[in-house]
Amino acid sequence: MTNNKKAFEEACKFIAGGVNSPVRAFKAVGQDPLFINSGKGAFIKDIEGRSYIDFVQSWGPLLFGHCDKEIARATKKALKKGASFGAPTLLETELARLVLAEFPHLDKLRFVSSGTEATMSAIRLARGFTKREKIIKFEGCYHGHSDSLLVSAGSGAATFNTPSSLGVLQSTAQNTLVAKYNDITSVKELFNAHNDIACVIIEPVAGNMGLVPAKAEFLAQLAKICKENNAVLIFDEVMSGFRASLQGSFGINGIKADIVTFGKVIGGGLPAAAFGARAEIMDLLSPLGGVYQAGTLSGNPLAMAAGIASIKKAKKDKNLYLKLGKMAFRLSSGLKEAAATANVPLQVCSVGSMFGFFFNEKEVLNYQDAIKSDTKAFAKFHKAMLARGVYLACSQFESGFICAKMDDKLIDKVINAAFESFKEL
Numbered sequence: 001m002t003n004n005k006k007a008f009e010e011a012c013k014f015i016a017g018g019v020n021s022p023v024r025a026f027k028a029v030g031q032d033p034l035f036i037n038s039g040k041g042a043f044i045k046d047i048e049g050r051s052y053i054d055f056v057q058s059w060g061p062l063l064f065g066h067c068d069k070e071i072a073r074a075t076k077k078a079l080k081k082g083a084s085f086g087a088p089t090l091l092e093t094e095l096a097r098l099v100l101a102e103f104p105h106l107d108k109l110r111f112v113s114s115g116t117e118a119t120m121s122a123i124r125l126a127r128g129f130t131k132r133e134k135i136i137k138f139e140g141c142y143h144g145h146s147d148s149l150l151v152s153a154g155s156g157a158a159t160f161n162t163p164s165s166l167g168v169l170q171s172t173a174q175n176t177l178v179a180k181y182n183d184i185t186s187v188k189e190l191f192n193a194h195n196d197i198a199c200v201i202i203e204p205v206a207g208n209m210g211l212v213p214a215k216a217e218f219l220a221q222l223a224k225i226c227k228e229n230n231a232v233l234i235f236d237e238v239m240s241g242f243r244a245s246l247q248g249s250f251g252i253n254g255i256k257a258d259i260v261t262f263g264k265v266i267g268g269g270l271p272a273a274a275f276g277a278r279a280e281i282m283d284l285l286s287p288l289g290g291v292y293q294a295g296t297l298s299g300n301p302l303a304m305a306a307g308i309a310s311i312k313k314a315k316k317d318k319n320l321y322l323k324l325g326k327m328a329f330r331l332s333s334g335l336k337e338a339a340a341t342a343n344v345p346l347q348v349c350s351v352g353s354m355f356g357f358f359f360n361e362k363e364v365l366n367y368q369d370a371i372k373s374d375t376k377a378f379a380k381f382h383k384a385m386l387a388r389g390v391y392l393a394c395s396q397f398e399s400g401f402i403c404a405k406m407d408d409k410l411i412d413k414v415i416n417a418a419f420e421s422f423k424e425l
């Protein structure tokens, strides 16, 4: 099979929608997805043999690009010893120690296999800890696809304009209250109206309605309100952890959450995620406490080995995040300049190695601002960039990712492609 179109037709016969995650389907940009054959560093190659600069990086995990030598070596070494045991290995403790060292306010972790499991388990734990039922999430924030969090979710849900999902019970959704991102009044109103709020979950650097960072002042007030109301604050750093900075959002503004969820980078491209909190909360988990949580492949040795190599590498290079941040800034500023020359209004943003842009005349501070963006212009731009060998996320409501294998020369090439692409709109 050497043709993307045919491969997609074939996949559609056997896989629902031809893809195993809806965001991959390229629907928002009116195209068929590319089938990827291989990746190396900053590049991916599709089955037609075309090469692309990859700004998706598996939706975030690949901080060091494709086939990083050290991560691959560590994973192979683990595989030789056995793919899975369903019993503790030393690797789990090592990765937990490496992650926790960056978050002094967290005592313990528990590993799971996906970000969805991490946030779902964090919510259960918060409910178990507070013995309350309601949760607050923010419009446009995506925390995976567990029922109670599939309400006003961003990402794929925003792309398809279905803010929640069929199959999520009304009785479940009723317990999920939705506040407005970067708007503390909307949070205060919910706390005033309800006295049984177990937790507030937020992406402190939202990457699922496009890239929209929370203001530090807003997060600080959020932490204060949670404390005053004895509600648990959950920072979902599945995307921003070890991406926005080595210490995620915490490394940017020092604001501490009670529970933090991780994913993506901590698995180095293999399926691993985690949630962590102070001991008082974590010790409520089974087998110590009454909050049940489990997983056959949780802490899988291959994923742990890839994660250890990835996090060790991230810690070793003291300039890594500075370099990545400079490249993300260079790219987003270049995109803005290129758009301006073609009279295209564009809002750009970068946080650490994450970047985003909206075809929008006004600054984007929340989901309502984001959805006012011009999705048709984005689709045309996406197609034009793809034709020039630049693989961007196939929706405007996603974040882009810089990897360590990129450099200024490559970024400038992409900016030049953007100059040409904007002219075509």
Ligand SMILES: Cc1ncc(COP(=O)(O)O)c(C=O)c1O
Pocket: 059, 113, 114, 115, 116, 117, 119, 142, 143, 144, 145, 203, 207, 208, 236, 237, 238, 239, 240, 263, 264, 273
């Ligand atoms: C912030 C955030 N939380 C949770 C998730 C869910 O993670 P997973 O896709 O591994 O289930 C994602 C996925 O993109 C995410 O970005």
